[in-house]
Ligand code: HEM
């Protein structure tokens with residue numbers, strides 16, 4: 100009897116923890132909101148934006164990131180059906196796509212640098228592109244760690260509810276950074 | 292049975308099996324919210340003492356700018372060569388004093404202590420949503436304090452551009468001595484501090500929303516919890532913006548970008564930075580900075596609501612109005628930040644908008660003040676030390692809030708900005724009111740924290756000396772400000788028109804010294820009572836809230852056996868017909884048939900019917 104009470108409580112305890120992740124998402128959004136508002140006020144007061152044609156690579160990286168979200172969604176669905184093998188496969192796909200995204204971002208930066216749009220620049224709007232994409236990449240790094248934690252859980256065959264909990268946290272965070280990048284990218288495209 | 296369920300609570304809160312507490316896990320790396328609360332409080336008190344000592348140092352300089360204090364040289368070495376504080380060090384003192392007081396004492400020390408202590412205890416939860424994050428939150432705070440203090444031990448001294456660290460002083464390392472390593476440490480410390488606040492705040496919000504005991508719906512929460520909850524939301528929504536601003540500042544300092552910099556010449560050297568604007572820092576900073584001042588005052592207001600109601604033996608006047616004003620303050624505080632920037636050359640139309648929002652925020656503040664006064668009105672007041680401090684808060688909140696309305700008018704503010712009038716305003720409304728709220732909380736919940744009582748006589752001494760001296764220190768500053776005396780100036784002897792204020796400065800400094808000495812009464816009382824105080828009874832103030840149902844000796848998980856269920860709001864004091872003048876939240880209506888009122892049942896017809904029937908048989912018609 101003692102053990103059933105324990106388990107009940109343990110699963111109840113997941114909810115507040117998941118909520119913690121949501122709140123983190125909110126505060127992170129606001130940090131990026133701070134930067135994009137800086138950009139807007141800067142652009143309005145100086146009458147200029149970054150004025151660049153963003154490198155083509157950023158489009159590819161956006162597509163890769165979208166694909167990774169789809170893969171993660173499939174992983175979560177597989178887990179709900181208790182198909183751990185398929186879950187693991189899609190988690191690996193997510194991981195690979197996430198790493199690819201990172202590599203592409205570096206290529207994007209180097210192609211910006213090659214056109215002379217470097218970070219230390221008298222146009223703060225250009226510097227800001229590096230800041231937001233750099234900090235976004237840090238979020239990707241954190242997201243990859245979560246994907247790995249889901250993977251480890253899956254291989255170690257943790258109980259279903261714990262696995263779902265980990266997968267949920269990974270999904271919330273990963274989809275968030277996906278949407279965040281799309282927001283940033285579209286923002287930078289529209290406010291050149 | 293009760294041992295079994297006690298055992299359970301140990302398990303489900305931690306997820307690991309055994310519970311052998313060592314000194315390290317119990318007192319240092321504790322994940323128990325009650326211990327973390329004490330850690331925050333004691334760290335906060337230590338930081339407050341340090342910041343107070345700094346303020347006495349610069350008050351000495353202000354009162355006796357030409358006098359030499361050889362003692363200072365022996366303590367401060369080259370910062371006070373010849374026994375006189377150097378100008379650079381003076382600026383560092385003001386900066387670090389402000390930073391510590393605002394962030395470390397009144398944000399972490401206040402919210403960290405009381406949110407941690409009271410959210411689980413007053414809501415009926417075994418601990419926070421994530422005890423681990425909670426522990427991290429404390430340790431980040433602790434490291435932030437250490438880093439900030441560390442800047443005193445550098446060659447060039449601590450940051451000295453003011454607590455608002457405006458660029459270019461903060462962005463160009465060679466601008467002044469404090470802009471070098473001291474400023475870097477300030478930024479590191481602040482990033483750690485923000486991380487700590489966010490972890491704390493996220494935990495508080497999640498706990499309030501998800502972990503309330505049975506029957507504790509939102510409208511049965513004590514006002515303390517409402518205040519902590521909305522404060523945490525305010526923090527989550529505003530601190531990230533400060534991080535965004537700080538990151539850009541770090542890039543300007545360390546990598547040579549120009550987010551905030553433009554058109555600078557050092558001697559003959561033209562700086563390469565072009566195109567940025569320091570005003571943008573002010574926008575990002577005050578977008579946090581204004582909510583921050585409410586992050587400081589709202590927990591103090593929540594604490595006083597509870598204490599004033601308990602010790603007036605009356606329900607808080609206008610419970611709903613209190614909550615809605617807190618909500619109003621929370622929302623409005625995001626759209627008033629421009630009132631700190633009236634003289635930055637902003638568009639007068641925009642200034643007008645900020646002026647209107649600023650004056651509107653005075654409305655919910657006033658609602659709260661009137662409700663406190665109405666609660667006190669004809670109360671059966673018990674002047675406990677906590678009650679005195681809570682009433683002190685109301686007094687300071689009124690006298691400091693009034694000058695806010697002066698400053699909120701752009702046309703007046705153009706004259707008053709950056710003068711001692713502003714210093715007087717925020718030291719009354721924040722420096723005094725919020726500190727009094729914090730002290731009220733310490734006196735009220737000390738028995739809950741340490742299981743012992745504090746000495747009341749010493750507390751009264753502490754209160755009266757501090758209360759009177761705080762007014763003597765801060766009230767005269769208004770007049771300096773009206774005369775145009777600017778803040779953050781090193782010596783009043785350098786300017787003809789400021790000379791006449793020197794005698795006032797001497798008076799203010801003496802008052803400050805006496806106030807500082809009065810704190811010894813508090814410190815002694817606090818630390819002595821932890822070990823030697825009278826043992827606390829179960830419910831020393833005869834209060835209704837849940838924390839007083841937990842055993843005096845702390846246990847992990849807070850309640851042995853089941854968590855109590857809540858049936859009523861927390862403010863059933865002196866209810867007509869009731870046997871005693873307080874009815875704890877855990878008492879069901881079925882046990883208080885004599886005092887139930889129709890609206891207690893919130894439209895539950897079944898309960899109303901039962902009550903009516905009972906009244907027919909048990910209450911003979913009066914007269
Ligand atoms: C009645 C509501 C209030 C109004 C209308 C108000 C208005 C203002 C205005 C207009 C200023 C800018 C003055 C200037 O720099 O020229 C100011 C400064 C300040 N206020 Fe208030 N205030 C109010 C309440 C509060 C409260 C409750 C707190 C804190 C608990 C607070 C803390 C501060 C601080 C710290 C500053 C100075 C910041 C600095 O420049 O260092 N105020 N207030």
Ligand SMILES: [Cu+2]
Pocket residue numbers: 580581584627628630631
């Ligand atoms: Cu303000």
